[in-house]
Structures are given as structure tokens and as C-alpha cells.
Amino acid sequence: MTKIIGTVGPKSRSVEVIEACLKAGMSVARFDFSWGSDEYHQETLENLKKAVKNTKKLCAIMLDTVGPELRVLNKSEKPIALEADATVTLTPDTSMEASSEVLPINYANLAQAVKQGDTIFVGQYLFTGSETTSVWLEVVETKGQDVICCVKNSATLAGSLFTAQASQVHIDLPTLTESDKEAIATWGVRNSIDFVSLSYTRHAEDVRAVRAHLSKYGDLNQTQIFAKIENVEGLKHFDEILQEADGIILSRGNLGIDLPPEKVFLFQKAAMYKCNMAGKPAVVTRVVDSMTNTPRPTRAEATDVANAVLDGADAILLGAETLRGLFPVDTISTVGKICSEAEKVYNQSVYFKKTVKFVGEPMSHLESIASSAVRAAIKVKASVIVVFTSSGRAARLIAKYRPTMPVLSVVIPCLTTNQLRWSFTGAFQARQCLVIRGIFPMLADPRHPAETTNATNESVLKVAMDHGKAAGIIKPHDRIVVCQKVGDSSVVKIIELEE
Ligand SMILES: Nc1ncnc2c1ncn2[C@@H]1O[C@H](COP(=O)(O)OP(=O)(O)O)[C@@H](O)[C@H]1O
């Protein structure tokens, strides 16, 4: 029921591998514009479309922005050896060649932002933080625009793309860069992206700016914004960001470097609790780094995945493991198996009570219906909850109460017009359910009636049940809870299946 987002790249872009990833449980594909060209990502996406068609498994698309990412530029791609206790200079002079003495960076104001004693981390793109290709630097002094640092550990930087992170320092670069705007306006529009994953979100205003940008591009007003919390600055403004965003990504890769290690777990628990209470999806990153190169996770990583589920995560985001890892498919299925074990012991009843109390009274009608549907489903041991929705709101509210059984979200398309052209909503809303724990969306045929009125017509409910049976989540004699509108009123009903 916990969803898996895979970052697609060199090791996960053929039709065959993507098909295997979908079958193993990937339901969202992340395209990271921190690297790769429009054409490269487009080629991967065309393969994804074929894989979706072949496997008949839905997959949502997430565009991940670059944002104010600091980079060390290594044009020659020659490995750079750094010795502990040596001195190295970070310079914005990008005409310099990277070497053991000088590292050119893409940011002119670093010297103004840092002070003596600050730490700067430089690592390979999608670093784990523990490999021998990452280095910790300590600022000794600044000279003009240059930052002179002492190397804290011996390391060899290899490859062309290195990201840098100066701990707890404000970087005065825009959160949505010009190249991000361009990527959304071209690649994003062309591919009707379901989600923007907004790197280094630091303020609610950052989310509002993306929302305004998206609204310029027709259908993209339906695109959801997931704020990536990657540093202490974003953490400080978490509550206001959560209000504005459609979901949150706890980007532990960067955050784990910005925060002292002993603080990471607490932030994770607090942030996920807030997301759960707000009924907004929470995504956790960097779970099984070691599976990038080995077929099994470490015990600590395996336990961490389970704990993320117990803490309330909706989805797990895989980075290096699927992008450049040797075992992309095994990683997805291993993480999926751990999640499903954790779901079995998740204390739903304690969580349910806590949520009802948090929401307080009077509840909105829809929230009251949604929570009642979950309660009824648990009491009658229903195998599935079927919910009708157009906006996805009812399905999200049901998921908020963390039912122990799958939620089949039957999305009914709605015809809308901007007075120039007709269009259907529904496809975005269905795919956007693919990041929420427990929801399994399907698109309904708008020509069918909600329920059978005579023996010959095919109803939406019947199609949904057949879908559930085919997926193995509905069996003969099962009980099913259905949440739908009849006339003007929302109803929850319980159905006993015969055969
Ligand atoms: N097309 C539909 N047919 C039957 N019931 C529906 C339909 N769309 C929504 N509902 C029900 O209406 C109520 C409001 O759901 P909500 O998701 O907020 O609706 P909408 O998608 O129209 O915003 C819920 O009980 C939901 O199950």
C-alpha cells in the first residue's frame, strides 16, 4: 500500500527495465532536471509510456527541479584527489580547471554567505554521504570571492557533477530558476506532468510562485506541487509550506547533511505527523543507498524503511538505487516487501483516534463520511473500500484515516470548458492518487451509470469490482464498503458479495 517513486535514469530507462519496475511496484517516475537534457528525459518518458501500455499499470510523472543547487564544476571529468588536512579553494571563477587545489563553483556569493568554521560538503550527484567520493570541508577564511577551506577527510571526487552544500547557510538564488521555468514550460507542458517536486523549498512563497507559473499553462493548473524540504531554512518554515503545498518530500539526502545526524529522526517524525494530520502525502528519500551496489540492504536501512512506514510515510522515493544502481528492480521489490510487513503492524486504531481528535468537532460532512467509511470497513472486515470521486478529495480523505485495506478510487471524469475548448478532468486526479498510501486509482467510463439499473447495462461499480477481482484484492463472499453520492447526499454502504 505504501507507494514507491523511482528516479529514472541510465539504469532504468529501457522499456524492459521500466516494465519490471512497474511490476515490482513503482507507481511514480521522477525525472530529475538536475542532470540530463530535455531530449534524454523525453526518450526515457516515451519508453515509460510503452511500458505502461504493455503492463497496463498506471504511473504518474514527477518533474524534479534544479533550484538553488550549488555545484562544483569539473569540466575535464578527471578524478580529483583531496588529502585530509590539505587546503583547497572554492572559487566562482569557472574558467579555472578543477584540481586538488581549486574547485570552481557555480555561485558567486559563497564567500559572503559563509564564515570561518562553517562546513561545506561536496559529493557526487546523489551522494550517500558515506562513500569515499564525498568530502567535508571546513572554512578557514574568505578572500574576495574565494573561500579557502581545510579538507577534513581524504577523498577522490570522480565524475562530472558534484553538488555542494554549505551547512545552514542562506543561498540567495531563486528556488524556481529560469531553467526550471523553461523545463516546466516545455517538457512539463508537453508531458502533462502530474507533480512538480520543488527542490530546496524554503518558504511558502516558493510554492505560490510555482503555482502561479503552472497556472499559465492550461492543464498544468491541475499539476500538484510537492515541496522538498532539504535544509534547515525549509524546516523552519515547515508549517506554512505544508499549508501551501499538495505534498511534502523529506529530502533526507541534503537535510541529513544540513542537520546534525542526531536531529534527523526527530524532524522526520514531527514532519510526517503534521502531514498526516493535514491529510497531505509525505514522501521519504534516501532509504537503501547501499542497494545501489549490493543486492541486499543493510539491517539499519531495512529497519529504517519499516520505521518510515510506522512514522506515517505515504511513499518512499528511490534515488541512486534506481537511477544508476545495479539492482533497480530488486530495490523496488525489497522496499515494497519491507513496507508491506510494516503496514501489517501499523497501529491503525491508535492513529485513527488521534486523527479524529485532532480534526475536532464539528467535522466537515465529507470528513465525517470518510472517517466513518474507514471505521465501518474495519468493523465489518471489508476487503476493500470503493470510493467515487472526481477531484480525488474523497479518496484522499479516506486515505487520511489509514484504512488497513486498499482503497479503490474510482475517478469519474468531468467535462469542463474555458469557453474556448472542452476538456476532461480526471486523468491527473487518478494518477495523483498513485503517491498516496493505500489508494489504487482507476478511471471510470463516463458513459456508464454509477450503478446498474437493469440487467443489461454495465455500471461503474461493477467495472470497479471486476477490476478489484482481477487485481486479486476482491474475492467471492467479501464485504465491500462503498462511498458515493446518491442524489444530493454522500452515503457509505456495505455490500456482501455472493460469488
Ligand atoms: N461521480 C460520482 N458519482 C457518485 N458519487 C460521487 C461522484 N463523485 C463524487 N462522489 C461522492 O461525492 C462525495 C464528495 O466527494 P468529492 O471527492 O469531494 O467529490 P468531487 O470529486 O466531486 O469533488 C463523496 O461521497 C464521493 O464518494
Ligand SMILES: C=C(OP(=O)(O)O)C(=O)O
Ligand atoms: C531527493 C533528494 O534530492 P535530490 O533531488 O538532490 O536527489 C534528497 O536530497 O534526498
Ligand SMILES: [K+]
Ligand atoms: K533536483
Ligand SMILES: [Mg+2]
Ligand atoms: Mg536533494
